[in-house]
Amino acid sequence: MEIRPTTDKDLDVFVDTLHAAFGRFPETPAEDGGGLWWSALETDRSLLAVAADGRPVGTASAYSFELTLPGEALVPAAGVTGVGVLPSHRRQGVLTAMMRHQLVELRSRGEFLSVLLASEALIYRRFGYGPATYAQQLTVARHQAAFARPRARGTAGIPATGSDAGPDAGSDTGSVELLRRAECGGILEEVYDRYRRAQPGALSRPHRWWALGAGQPPVSSAPRHVAVHRDPDGVPDGYASYSVESNTLTVDETIATDDAAFTALARFVLGHDLVTQVVFKRLPPEHPLRWQLEDFRAGQVSDDDWLWVRLLDVPRALTARGWCADGELVLDVDDPFLGEHGRYLLTVRGGEADCVPTDREPDLSLDVSDLGSVYLGGTTPSTLVRAGHVRAHRPGAAALADALFRAERPPHCLHWF
Numbered sequence: 001m002e003i004r005p006t007t008d009k010d011l012d013v014f015v016d017t018l019h020a021a022f023g024r025f026p027e028t029p030a031e032d033g034g035g036l037w038w039s040a041l042e043t044d045r046s047l048l049a050v051a052a053d054g055r056p057v058g059t060a061s062a063y064s065f066e067l068t069l070p071g072e073a074l075v076p077a078a079g080v081t082g083v084g085v086l087p088s089h090r091r092q093g094v095l096t097a098m099m100r101h102q103l104v105e106l107r108s109r110g111e112f113l114s115v116l117l118a119s120e121a122l123i124y125r126r127f128g129y130g131p132a133t134y135a136q137q138l139t140v141a142r143h144q145a146a147f148a149r150p151r152a153r154g155t156a157g158i159p160a161t162g163s164d165a166g167p168d169a170g171s172d173t174g175s176v177e178l179l180r181r182a183e184c185g186g187i188l189e190e191v192y193d194r195y196r197r198a199q200p201g202a203l204s205r206p207h208r209w210w211a212l213g214a215g216q217p218p219v220s221s222a223p224r225h226v227a228v229h230r231d232p233d234g235v236p237d238g239y240a241s242y243s244v245e246s247n248t249l250t251v252d253e254t255i256a257t258d259d260a261a262f263t264a265l266a267r268f269v270l271g272h273d274l275v276t277q278v279v280f281k282r283l284p285p286e287h288p289l290r291w292q293l294e295d296f297r298a299g300q301v302s303d304d305d306w307l308w309v310r311l312l313d314v315p316r317a318l319t320a321r322g323w324c325a326d327g328e329l330v331l332d333v334d335d336p337f338l339g340e341h342g343r344y345l346l347t348v349r350g351g352e353a354d355c356v357p358t359d360r361e362p363d364l365s366l367d368v369s370d371l372g373s374v375y376l377g378g379t380t381p382s383t384l385v386r387a388g389h390v391r392a393h394r395p396g397a398a399a400l401a402d403a404l405f406r407a408e409r410p411p412h413c414l415h416w417f
């Protein structure tokens with residue numbers, strides 16, 4: 001078997017093979033050639049696994065994204081996608097060969113992080129990926145959707161997300177306008193881009209995604225209503241893209257650059273007539289919306305992992321992010337898939353880290369996939385110690401690691417790719 005890069009000429013074969021791996025058929029291409037999820041594929045980052053008889057049997061690709069790290073650091077990240085192996089060739093090591101080829105190639109491009117959304121949770125840990133961000137689906141019965149009066153006294157103004165004071169749900173001084181997806185793509189792109197730069201765990205949505213309508217709504221051009229929130233000066237600062245079917249209003253995503261805009265948008269969709277429930281997809285864990293409702297049980301929550309993270313260069317990755325607490329930690333990191341092992345002294349001072357090889361006794365021993373899980377601050381190291389996956393070599397090591405790895409706000413990603 002050979003793993004080879006693709007060119008534009010291979011796109012049809014790539015798409016065909018990938019669909020066959022999922023047991024599907026490629027949708028009929030739109031006349032203008034856009035709007036399909038694979039239209040944003042980067043052929044120079046795509047791989048085909050070809051069997052000895054010349055037949056393509058596996059695919060893997062990657063997008064060029066920017067990932068926001070804690071401390072609002074924007075770094076390049078490879079978004080692994082389009083992974084599939086024909087049912088006739090499974091469990092013969094095709095994926096393993098493609099993953100190895102891909103990781104080596106990413107490193108040769110100078111990349112130090114790769115991320116993916118896993119179709120199944122059992123596939124990617126062996127390749128060094130760990131779940132790092134989580135998303136919640138909140139289903140609210142509309143008859144229970146009354147908002148509580150904020151209990152904080154003396155709330156002045158409407159602070160930005162992540163500040164300590166909460167927004168007064170009733171004091172929005174902005175406005176909500178109802179548009180169609182087809183008429184507000186530019187607004188969505190601009191608001192999303194502002195939001196993602198300040199949100200740890202968020203991925204960029206390259207302009208070509210919006211231009212092609214690639215991916216899922218509201219990036220795709222599927223018909224959607226869009227509630228656009230504007231600040232008192234008329235500047236868009238949030239949106240909720242939604243559709244209504246069988247008395248259920250489903251919000252694809254609610255993007256807001258502050259809590260007040262989010263609250264206004266939530267009020268807007270929860271106030272929709274002839275709807276019995278509102279489903280908010282892909283909310284960040286611990287989102288305040290449940291707390292804002294009078295009836296805490298009005299919302300039903302289901303949790304899912306979202307972004308999986310893989311470190312390709314531990315010192316570079318650890319020095320690239322910002323840090324909220326000072327301290328020193330010795331990490332002993334095992335990377336069995338790449339046959340590597342390293343021990344690093346992580347020193348954090350004033351929000352920045354230094355990370356160098358050391359032979360000091362370790363504080364924590366962990367697999368690179370577990371380092372991926374804690375990297376963005378969405379999983380505490382102590383959880384993985386308690387689960388038996390990370391070894392703490394001294395009392396207090398896990399608590400120190402928790403304090404160090406915490407992000408200024410829980411990481412969250414809702415971009416589908």
Ligand SMILES: CC(=O)SCCNC(=O)CCNC(=O)[C@H](O)C(C)(C)COP(=O)(O)OP(=O)(O)OC[C@H]1O[C@@H](n2cnc3c(N)ncnc32)[C@H](O)[C@@H]1OP(=O)(O)O
Pocket residue numbers: 021022080081082083084085086089090091092093094095096097116117118119120122123126
């Ligand atoms: C980022 C994305 O694109 S996610 C999309 C992933 N693709 C899909 O889910 C499409 C449907 N599935 C497939 O195409 C294939 O089953 C794949 C790609 C998941 C696996 O490809 P394969 O070539 O069979 O994997 P490979 O033979 O290299 O397996 C490596 C190991 O992973 C294990 N493994 C692979 N897939 C799975 C799975 N779905 N569940 C559990 N274990 C798995 C294998 O058992 C094997 O274990 P071993 O080393 O202990 O023997």
